[in-house]
Amino acid sequence: MPTIVNVCLTGPYSDGFSYQDNLLPKYQRRLGYKVVVIAPVWRWGEGGTLEKTPSGRYENEDGIEIVRIENDQKKPVTFRFKTYGTLLGLLKEYRPEIIFLHGLQIRDSATICQYVQQNPETRLFVDNHADYSNSAQNWCSKNILHRLIWRYHAKRLEPLAEKFWGVLPARVDFLIDNYGISREKCDLLVMGADDDEVARASNSLVRSSIRHDYDFSEDDFVVVTGGKIDAAKYQTLLLMEAVHLMNAQVKLLIFGPVDSKLRGEFEERLDIGKMVYVPWANVSESYAYFAAADAICFPGRHSVYWEQGVAMGKPLVVKRWAGTEHIDVCGNVIFLDSDGVGPIKNALQTLINDCKEAGSYYKAANIAANSFLYSEIAKRSIGLK
The missing domain is CATH 3.40.50.2000 (Glycogen Phosphorylase B;)
Known part of the structure; x- marks a missing residue:
């Protein structure tokens, strides 16, 4: 059975929610793939507060293996420049046919690049949830964080990825305008319902x-x-x-x-x-x-x-x-x-x-x-x- 690894490390991952990082793996599994989600140890709790959970592995009710890992800095998931030293080893362990990277705004985009370069048969898809309503809202964020730091990572991913998905039309435009991804590699992947x-x-x-x-x-x-x-x-x-x-x-x-x-x-x-x-x-x-x-x-x-x-x-x-x-x-x-x-x-x-x-x-x-x-x-x- 071919394997899809969903890398969901930019923000909290919460079991049982109806976010894209919950539902996309669920329905990828129904297409006949083994599906793994690599997630942080942080989730949303009731009342909208962040909660820390133990690291480890378990299978959810949809038959998806969840692997929760701690970042190297031992900081909350909201820390922008976190890294995950265990990610490369997990990719080598699962040897996925497909990697779906949820959010390129992470330093471990470099880890994804390293793995795909070493395993060129691996197909890579990347999505983007940033637009001007939630990102690049001041000069430093726009010109330093996005147009310099995250652009560097995006351009490294570009030759390796089959497609960059924006989950709203505005987020497709954000990929092109701020990261310089070619329009031919960008398209809309809508969010939706279960x-x-x-x-x-x-x-x-x-x-x-x-x-x-x-x-x-x-x-x-x-x-x-x-x-x-x-x-x-x-x-x-x-x-x-x-x-x-x-x-x-x-x-x-x-x-x-x-x-x-x-x-x-x-x-x-x-x-x-x-x-x-x-x-x-x-x-x-x-x-x-x-x-x-x-x-x-x-x-x-x-x-x-x-x-x-x-x-x-x-x-x-x-x-x-x-x-x-x-x-x-x-x-x-x-x-x-x-x-x-x-x-x-x-x-x-x-x-x-x-x-x-x-x-x-x-x-x-x-x-x-x-x-x-x-x-x-x-x-x-x-x-x-």
Whole structure:
């Protein structure tokens, strides 16, 4: 059985989450490969805090071998210039046919280069999660960290890699603009949703159960939003104000931790009669909440929940970020071009009117749903599609 090694060392790796580094290996495994994930000893805990776990090896519920290793500096995973001295030995042990490097912004890109140069039959794919919404936001970051340090590593990887994937259109552009990767080697590999969870949550009983549990009637228009609410997503507070101003049948379900700096403002806006707040949701619960929605709204920075919402066949209201328009497959999205209560309220009212008529946004949402399933994304990730 051929082996794929996913190198996921740039940030925390959390078992049971629905991030790309969880779902891509899961569906690569279903393509018939032995799949190994080399991950740090850090993960996200409940409440959005970082937790350290023991180093070691184990098999997860999807039949994927997880190898957790400590960095040489014994520092938290957020330390930018960490190295992993055990990585090369692990690659030599597993002798993968394919290496998928999740994030090139790591000094051990050099280790990957060394291994592939010594084993030229190994196929290499590299992805990028950096764009101008989360990186290169000041002169030093842009010109020193990205255009000098990480560019050096990217250019070493370039002749060895079959493809550099940006997980958003903006992240494809970031590869080209900041690291000088040739456009011919760059392409889009969308993030998406877990086919299994979509199928489970699409059962009509899931929708009715959630709405019953939170006292939403079938006549209510339920808006769902989720993810960590912090300074990058403070617009959730504007969504709360918009729902508060709308008629009594417009309800809001919010899930995810609230940053301590915003908690006071959040609690002031929490309208108990119209809003439900769930501090933490596991993967299955997040899909179930989306299933209960009539519309999904993300008025702040992009997260993987955007693509999951599309995969659930729901119309979205989201903030327009350059290079994120790919989620609008066929008219299933309303983009917010400015922050404010008014634009959010108007967008939701448009969907309320459309819903009553079984209109174009809802028809488009049903068509768009199949565009973001990991069963198809996994094939593309290793050049099978």
